[in-house]
Amino acid sequence: MSVIEQTNAYTMPTYGRNQIVIDKGNSATCYDENCKKYIDFSSGIGVTSMGYCNNLWADAVCEQVKKLQHTSNLFYHEPQAKLAEKLCSMSGYEKLFFANSGAEANECAIKLARKYSFDKYGKNRNTIITLVNSFHGRTLATLSATGQDVFHNYFFPFVEGFKYVKANDIADLHANLNNTVCAIMIEYIQGEGGVMALDAEFVAEIRKICDEQDILMIADEVQTGIGRTGKLFAGEYYHCKADITTTAKGLGGGLPIGVCLANQKCADVLNAGSHGSTFGGNPVICAGAVKVLEILEQDGVLESIQEKSKYLREKLSALDEVQEVSGIGLMVGIQLKSKKAPDILKACLENGLLVLTAKDRIRLLPPLTISMQELEEGLAILCKCIKQIF
Numbered sequence: 001m002s003v004i005e006q007t008n009a010y011t012m013p014t015y016g017r018n019q020i021v022i023d024k025g026n027s028a029t030c031y032d033e034n035c036k037k038y039i040d041f042s043s044g045i046g047v048t049s050m051g052y053c054n055n056l057w058a059d060a061v062c063e064q065v066k067k068l069q070h071t072s073n074l075f076y077h078e079p080q081a082k083l084a085e086k087l088c089s090m091s092g093y094e095k096l097f098f099a100n101s102g103a104e105a106n107e108c109a110i111k112l113a114r115k116y117s118f119d120k121y122g123k124n125r126n127t128i129i130t131l132v133n134s135f136h137g138r139t140l141a142t143l144s145a146t147g148q149d150v151f152h153n154y155f156f157p158f159v160e161g162f163k164y165v166k167a168n169d170i171a172d173l174h175a176n177l178n179n180t181v182c183a184i185m186i187e188y189i190q191g192e193g194g195v196m197a198l199d200a201e202f203v204a205e206i207r208k209i210c211d212e213q214d215i216l217m218i219a220d221e222v223q224t225g226i227g228r229t230g231k232l233f234a235g236e237y238y239h240c241k242a243d244i245t246t247t248a249k250g251l252g253g254g255l256p257i258g259v260c261l262a263n264q265k266c267a268d269v270l271n272a273g274s275h276g277s278t279f280g281g282n283p284v285i286c287a288g289a290v291k292v293l294e295i296l297e298q299d300g301v302l303e304s305i306q307e308k309s310k311y312l313r314e315k316l317s318a319l320d321e322v323q324e325v326s327g328i329g330l331m332v333g334i335q336l337k338s339k340k341a342p343d344i345l346k347a348c349l350e351n352g353l354l355v356l357t358a359k360d361r362i363r364l365l366p367p368l369t370i371s372m373q374e375l376e377e378g379l380a381i382l383c384k385c386i387k388q389i390f
C-alpha cells in the first residue's frame, strides 16, 4: 500500500489533500517521496515559521526531549516558565494560558471573557461579537464564533451567544451592541476569509467602545502573530492593544501550541479549576517556542520579513493578471483578474512550488526565515504560472 492509499484507508476523509507525500525539508525547501523539490510558500499553513528543521530550533527540541518530555501542570518546569516570561515581556501582556492549538487558545479567550463579565456583572452579559467572514477554529465554540454560514451546519446545536458584524462597518457594529455584550473578537487580517486587513478606523472604534463599556477586546492572532506580518503582532500596525490576544501556528515552529495572553485587567479571571489542558505548556514544545522567539528578536529579523514582503509584493503587483495584493508582511493574498486560484495552485505544484488559497485568492505564508534565493526561485515559478496558465 502506498502512503496515500494507507492514509486514505485509515484516516477520516476530512481534508482535500494534494496527492503529494512530503518526505523531508530544509529552510523553505522540501522534497516529496520521489525526491521532487518544492519551494514552500505555505509553511504548513503558517506553522513552520523558522522553516523546515531549523538547526537552533531542532537542537533545543532534541535536547529537551532527552531531558524531560512531559510533566503534568500539577508541577512546574523551566521551559514553560521561560516561554511564559519571554512571551509576556515581548508582548507587554501580564499573564498567559498554554493550550495546544489556535482553536483551543480561542476557547480559552471565550471562556475568559465570559467569566470576566460574569464575575463583574452577573449572568446575562455573555454575548460575543465576531466578524462576518472570520475564522476562529473547528471546535464547537470556535465554529460558533466563526462568522461564516458555511461552517454553521450539521453539528447542531451550536454554542449560543455569538453575533456577527460586517467587517469595517461601524454602523453595523453599533447596531449590534447592547448590554449583553461581553467581548468583541477580531482578526486584524482575516486569513481564511481571503487575507483581508481590517480598516484602521474600524479597529480604533472597537477599541474605543471596549474601553467605554468595559467590553473585552479579543484579537485572534493565531495566524497573524509571531512575526508573520513583520511585527511580533499585527495589532502593532493598528497601534492597538487588545485586552486578550490569542496566538498559535508559528509560535511552535512546527509543534502544536496555542496561547491566550491577557492584560492586567483580566489576567487572573481564570482561577484554579476553571480551565486546564493536559498537554498545554509541554516542555519540548516550550523549549522550541523559546528558540522561535529568540530568533525573531535577533537584530534585523523582523525588518527582513518586511523587506521580503516588499520585494514579493512589488514583483506580484507588476503582473498584468494581478488585480490586488492584500495582507501585511509575509501574509499575502493575490486577487487575480480572470484566472482561478485553484488552477494556479495546481500549476505551481507541478512546477515545484507550494502555495495556498483563501476564498478566491492565492494565499502565501512562506517561512519567515526564507532565503532571498528561495524567495526568488519560488516567485519565478509563481509568476510563470500566473502568466501562462489558462
Ligand SMILES: Cc1ncc(COP(=O)(O)O)c(C=O)c1O
Pocket (backbone or CB within 6 Å): 101, 102, 103, 104, 106, 135, 136, 137, 138, 187, 191, 192, 220, 221, 222, 223, 248, 249
Ligand atoms: C485566525 C485563526 N484562528 C484560529 C485558527 C484555528 O487554529 P487551529 O487550526 O490551530 O485550531 C486558525 C487556523 O487557521 C486561524 O487562522
